Amino acid sequence: MTETMERVGVVGCGLMGAGIAEVVARSGRDVVVVESTEDAVAAGRGRLEKSLARAERRGDVDDARVVLERITLRTDLGELADRDLVVEAIAEDEAAKTALFARLDEIVTDPRAVLASNTSSIPIMKLGAATTRPEQVVGIHFFNPVPVLTLVELVPSLTTSDETLDRSREFVETGLGKHPITCQDRAGFVVNALLVPFILSAIRMLESGFATAADIDAGLVQGCAHPQGPLALADLIGLDTVKAVADSLYAEFKEPLYASPPLLTRMVEAGLTGRKAGRGFHDHSR
Incomplete structure (x- = not known):
């Protein structure tokens, strides 16, 4: 030892x-x-x-x-x-x-x-x-x-x-x-290589108007027993970090599922990076 x-x-x-x-x-x-x-x-x-x-x-x-x-x-x-x-x-x-x-x-x-x-x-x-x-x-x-x-x-x-x-x-x-x-020295390692495309899919769903942020998160919490929804999790991680990981994954693998949705890019540019900023896909100001 x-x-x-x-x-x-x-x-x-x-x-x-x-x-x-x-x-x-x-x-x-x-x-x-x-x-x-x-x-x-x-x-x-x-x-x-x-x-x-x-x-x-x-x-x-x-x-x-x-x-x-x-x-x-x-x-x-x-x-x-x-x-x-x-x-x-x-x-x-x-x-x-x-x-x-x-x-x-x-x-x-x-x-x-x-x-x-x-x-x-x-x-x-x-x-x-x-x-x-x-x-x-x-x-x-x-x-x-x-x-x-x-x-x-x-x-x-x-x-x-x-x-x-x-x-x-x-x-x-x-x-x-x-x-x-x-895990191997590849972008995203194990967890983020699986998690980030899932979060990006939820962001695209919100961006398209398919469902609200609250309903998307409720669907995964109430329907799949996740401890929190993907958009709430993105807020916890920090949207700037989510985007950085997504960009790294896309640069390495060139797969469309790793590309940052425009909504994520705009929110990061606006400083709406989640819990640490008081606002992301949800309001954390209180």
């Missing part, structure tokens, strides 16, 4: 980054989270405090304060130099992620450290190619909300070593108590 990774870094403290930092800290590990600005640090800290307070009320955490003390928030990537594992969780932008991996390659000093991406659509091979250690770059894709959902997709590229994949699997499964599945 390989050793666990005790010093973990997370880049980004939005919904996904904060969730990843929380579950890692809840496992007893030391976590350093890096954000781009002091305002983003403050927002990330507030996000963590609220989530851990809810977890404490549910009885999932004995003492939220103790967990928070394991998390350090900073604005300097240099704080990640001593990490065994760094998980990137920034916006779904290939150029930004590639530049970040090049910087992490320079900063992280442990020659065996794993550099991981939480990307839902960008090829791991491209991120690894930005470093001098592509064999230690892997996809570790969590699902939102991270503290609740147990699935994690492990995505090795053609150059990821077996050791890196094994260490990542042990970290996810034994260290965090999550359920890992392994």
Whole structure:
């Protein structure tokens, strides 16, 4: 059995980054989270405090304060130099992620450290190619909300070593108590390659006037026992993220079912990106 990774870094403290930092800290590990600005640090800290307070009320955490003390928030990537594992969780932008991996390659000093991406659509091979250690770059894709959902997709590229994949699997499964599945380094991996065309079909149905957003979602909740409808799920994921994944899938496979509907494109352009914006296919302002 390989050793666990005790010093973990997370880049980004939005919904996904904060969730990843929380579950890692809840496992007893030391976590350093890096954000781009002091305002983003403050927002990330507030996000963590609220989530851990809810977890404490549910009885999932004995003492939220103790967990928070394991998390350090900073604005300097240099704080990640001593990490065994760094998980990137920034916006779904290939150029930004590639530049970040090049910087992490320079900063992280442990020659065996794993550099991981939480990307839902960008090829791991491209991120690894930005470093001098592509064999230690892997996809570790969590699902939102991270503290609740147990699935994690492990995505090795053609150059990821077996050791890196094994260490990542042990970290996810034994260290965090999550359920890992392994998938090829193809756009969308397993879940989004199945889920996004389903969501896009629902958007096309709404766009055509076939049914209302409420009725489309009710049909899947009441008729298929889904926990929430596809449009409500799109709002939760973020319409910008749904579009980014769809665009990545279409670029790779050129299948019409992966093409972003015009309605989705216009909503993203208008900033109506779902729950985080207060409005998407449903009103989340209250």
